[in-house]
Amino acid sequence: APECVIMMRVCWLVRQDNRHQRIKLPHLETVMVGRSPETKIADKKCSRQQGNWSQDCGDYCVGVNPTSIDSVIIGKDQEVKLQPGQVLYLVNELYPYIIEFEEEAKSPGLGTHRKRKRSGNSDPTETAEPSTGLEPGSNPRQRSVPPKKEKDASAKKESLGHWSQGLKISMEDPKMQVYKDEQVVVIKDKYPKARFHWLVLPWASISSLKAVTREHLELLRHMHAVGEKVIADFAGSSKLRFRLGYHAIPSMSHVHLHVISQDFDSPCLKNKKHWNSFNTEYFLESQAVIDMVQEAGRVTVRDGMPELLKLPLRCHECQQLLPSIPQLKEHLRKHWSK
DNA sequence: GTTCTAGAAC
DNA sequence: GTTCTAGAAC
Incomplete structure (x- = not known):
């Protein structure tokens, strides 16, 4: 039977500083955005019902009762349009949001949303789940057939x-691509561990650094140069x-090169492994890798890497x-609020 | 890689 | 009692 798939245009309200996961704005359904656990806004100046937002039919979304868009103050209960590129501030020039559109495959009769029990949460503004897989997590493909009792014996899970294969899918997705040329593509990490966190990937299929040889030297240098270009282009003014x-x-x-800002200000940074993977020798400096390939012709990693991930939390500054x-995150604030 | 949650740590 | 971690499941 032919697979029937409808493409839906979904709209996301995205907090610019990554303080929380993006909020899905369903078509013609309003979502309350304000002071709540979801937005992590505790500021009393921000109402719990700061604004009602929904996706309209066009390339914009509609909101009632926001404070300002691009520094233009909006009156109470005025309906406004928020278009891509415009920045919404929920209150007093604080809490910046932008909107992003995304195509989403939807099989009729089978919702794209998995039901998930959540202990006594009646909050209507539930954090929506991204439907396209970047760094791992979500189902990269929709089921075309409901699960049956007997297992599909031919379905090899690990293909x-x-x-772990999520990057291959993401890098091919034009909507994920921040930059691309003949050799590499850059995508945003789906679970950024800082305000800016990109991945530079070669088009060539190289499973890991273990497979890298001198033949890849120019590629590694190019990946590094592209990483620096993306920083200049998208975070040049950030300091x-x-x-x-x-x-x-x-x-x-x-193979993926992490390009990550050193604020580590992100709700996706949640555990010791996250921290230590970017702040111990587990993180191999791109230049050191390039030098090693040039000198030794391959990349070797010292013993004891898994243990590094369990080291006590130490501030990198x-x-x-x-x-x-939580205490590390609180501590980090005094380094980035300068 | 993330999510979920039992039970350790506070 | 609540917070937080760590390990299993995905």
Whole structure:
């Protein structure tokens, strides 16, 4: 039977500083956005019902009762359009949001949303899930047939649907691409661990640094140069420090260069492994990798990498030890609020 | 890679 | 009692 798939245009309200996951704006359905756990806004100046937002039929979304868009103050209960490129501030020039559109495949009769139990949460503004897989997590493909009792014996799990193959799918998706040329493509990390976090991937299929040889030297240099260009183009005015590097033992297949700002201000940074993978020798500086390939013809990694991920949390700016992730995050604020 | 949650740590 | 981590499941 032919597979029937409808493409839906979904609209997302995206917090510019990554403080929380994007909020889905369903078509012609209103979503309340304001002071709530979802938005992580605790500011009393922000109402719980700061604005009602919905996707309209066009290339914009509609809101009632926001404070300002692009610094133009909006009156109470005035309906306004928010278009791509415009910045919405929920209150007093704070809490910046933009909108993004995305195509989403939808099989009729089978909702794109998985039901998930959530303990006593009646909040209508539930965080929506991204439907396209970037760095792993979500189903890259929709089911065309409901699950049956008997297992599909031929369905080898680990081929292309497995989460570790997610980058291969994302890099091909034009909507994910921030930059591309003949050799490489750059995408935003789906779960950014800082305000800016990109991945530079070669089109050539290179499973990991273990497969890299001197033949790839120019490619590695190009990936580095492209990473620096993306920083200049998209974060040039941010004044943030960046690092470019590879994880010693990556979880995702396909060589990818991390380009990450050093604020580490992101709700997706949640545990010790996240922190230590960017702030110990687990993070292999791009330039060091290039030098090693030039000198030795391949990349070798020292023993004991998995253990590095369990090291105590230490601030990368002032070396102070912090006892927990929440306390580390609180500590980091004093380095980026300058 | 993320999510979920039991139970350790506070 | 609540916060937080870490390991299993995906």
